[in-house]
Amino acid sequence: MRYALAACVSATLAFAPAMEAAAAAARIKDIVDFEGIRENQLVGYGLVVGLNGTGDGLNNSPFTKQSLQSMLERLGVNTAGETVRTANVAAVMVTANLPPFGTQGSRIDVSVSALGDANSLQGGTLLVTPLLGADGEVYAIAQGPVLINGFRAEGDAATIISGVPTTGRISxxxxxxxxxxxxxxSQHSLRLALRNPDLTTARRIALSINDFIGVPTAVPEDPATVRVTLPAGFNGNIVDLLTDIEQLMVQTDQPAKIVIDENSGIIVMGKDVRVSTVAVAQSNLTVTIAENPQVVQPNPLSFGVTAVEPNTDLDVVETNSNLALVNESITLQELVDGLNALGIAPRDLIAILQAIKATGALQAEIEVL
Structure with a gap:
């Protein structure tokens, strides 16, 4: 059993690099977008009716009043010159995504957002609303009851709002x-767009496709594009070819980058970040101000009054840190360990990383969000 256990451990260690490489690989379909297979944004303007007094104020939202009168006129109701007062109507913007290859008669979800000063869309119904594409053509028609994720309740002296009651969705x-x-x-050539453009990744995708097909079918055009051409004599169309190659595994590459969000103090480093040997010192200055007012009484049998004199205790403490040596890192773990050895907060670490970058010792790009 001892020899069997040793053999098992040896086999596990032998396959560890292969498992690590496999874990770093990704399918082609997960790292590229195929030309023509995409969504399209739609937008429309409509009216939501049936609100329980929570709609737009027609005096404050003239577009709602004009839209209501135009709709009534189309339905044969003449309101010209009449005073329209209702709080049960709200003007809304309707948005949706037209899925790729969506067919006539199929349904899609829409989002509804109040445009005027309506308080809530709860209980409302969206009237027929054409949804336009970027070319101005109508691609869908929306209508139905609006479901919201929040609510609004108010009394004479208090109001409770949960979520956002002025936005909703129609499934x-x-x-x-x-x-x-x-x-x-019917296409004979198609482009693959990399979601994270990179020259090395584009070349690896093309090599993987060509090795699988057996003929030079894929050509990397730039860091973000790989063109695939239907090979002569292929038994099928471009859809069959894409189905075959989208499952291929490719090891992706990425540039060394550090992403910093100064508002939240978040720092994210890529695995290829390297730093040359540098010495770093960081000093903290703490200023403490305490107010201890004192009460001063007048002398006996005098005409003085009791007074309060201010008394401020001011203390300044400066913690000096000696130079700490951050050795040249080989892995991201060693770099993190070297920076953590300084015992500094994330916000101070942001300034240190930017200072190291300014000296030229940081071989990585810093992106500040």
């Missing part, structure tokens, strides 16, 4: 009326 609330004219199966 399957729009019907697709127009399709995007793009026939993927």
């Amino acid at each position: 399957s609330g729009a019907l697709i009326e127009r399709e995007i004219d793009f026939r993927l199966g």
Whole structure:
């Protein structure tokens, strides 16, 4: 059993590098976007009716009043010159995403957001609203009851608001009326767009595809694009080819980068971040101010009054830190250990990293959010 256990441990150690490399790889379909397979944004303007007195004030939202009168006129109700007073209508913007290859008659979800001074869309119903694309054409029609995630309750002296009651969603609330004219199966050449552009990753994708197909089918055009051409004699169309290659595993590469969010003090480092040998010192200055007012009484049998004299205790403490040596790092773990050895807060670490970058000792790009 002892020899068997030793053999098992040896086999595990032997396969560890292979397992690590496999863990760093990703499928092609997870790191690229295929040309033509994309969503399209839709937007529309409409009215939500049936609100329980929580709609727009028509005097404060003239567009709501104009839209209401125009809608009534189209339905045969003449309100010209009449005073319209209702708080049960709200003007809203309706947005949706048209999925790739969405067919006529299928349904999509829509989001509804109040445009005027409505307090809540609870209980409202969206009237027929055309949804337009970037080209100004109508691609879907939305209508239905609005579901909100919050609520608003108010009394004479207090108001309670939970969530955002002026936004809502209609599940399957729009019907697709127009399709995007793009026939993927008839294409003979297609581009793959890398979500994280990188020259090395683009070349690895092309090599992986060519090795799988057996002929030079893929060509990297730039760090963000790999063009795939349907090879001659391929038994199928471009859809069959993409189905075959999207499952291929590719080891991605990325530049050395440090991302800093100064508002929250978050620091994220890539695994390829390197730093040359530097010496770092960091000093903290603490100023303590305490107010201890004292009461002063007048002398006996005098005409003085009791007074309060201010008394301020001011203390300044400066903690000096000797120079700490951060050795040249080989791995990200060693770099983190070297910086943590200084015992500094994340916000101070941000300033130190920027100072190390200024000396030229940090081989990484710093991106501040």
